[in-house]
Amino acid sequence: MPALCFGTLPVAAGVFTLVWTHSVEHVRWAEDWRVDDGGRLQLVEARISGSAAGMEPPADAWLAGGVWHYRPSLPPQAELRLTRSPFVADYTLCDAAGCTALGARLPAGAGEVVQLQPCPGAADNGGG
Template sequence: MLALASPTFQLSWTHSVEHVEWQEEWRVSGSTLTLDTARIRGSGAGMEPGDKAVLKDGWWEWPGALSVPSLVLAASGATGGGWTICTDGTCSQIGTASGAPLIIAPCSGDAIPEPAATGKTSG
């Protein structure tokens, strides 16, 4: 389990086929996660820039338009890098080994949940 104290975080990864970096800026909004911004360094198979995308410093960047109760991330171990989650200048690698999917969801209340065997990531 990885608990994040900040209500905002960046999630990034390298696309397994195109080998292009993808980044997303998320924030906790009550019981949901809201995507504020997404960006990619290129385009290709399933990686087209979103609506209203602009090219900024080599990245296609566009405003997010998504709110979800949680994110479910595959942990195949086949892509080599897994996922990087950053908040307040600190980054952690997650999902680098094959295993259960990783779940990112807002914590309920002030208590940090007990570690679960499902690979749940809370923040």
């Protein structure tokens, strides 16, 4: 099974959802990611629970259950760099094990910037 790594800390997750709330507009965002066959992170779908100034859903988005859904045209990424702050709610990471605050999965002293990336060898271990 492909794994997602936070630096050197692996998490069994070939598919995961990253959730956060915008710090000013308080709009909830969610992104579904997967580790592709090339061992890169592919954004599959994104959702916005509402809209606000500068955070309008794209033209091809559809509204379902009060949430905007869309499929971003972002090329596969080698990593995601997330900046965390003690002044706003933490990111939530959801995978097969459930949903938890990102900080709960990180080692103490992880710092403000966290890199999420496929673990080395993810493409060789059935990633995708």
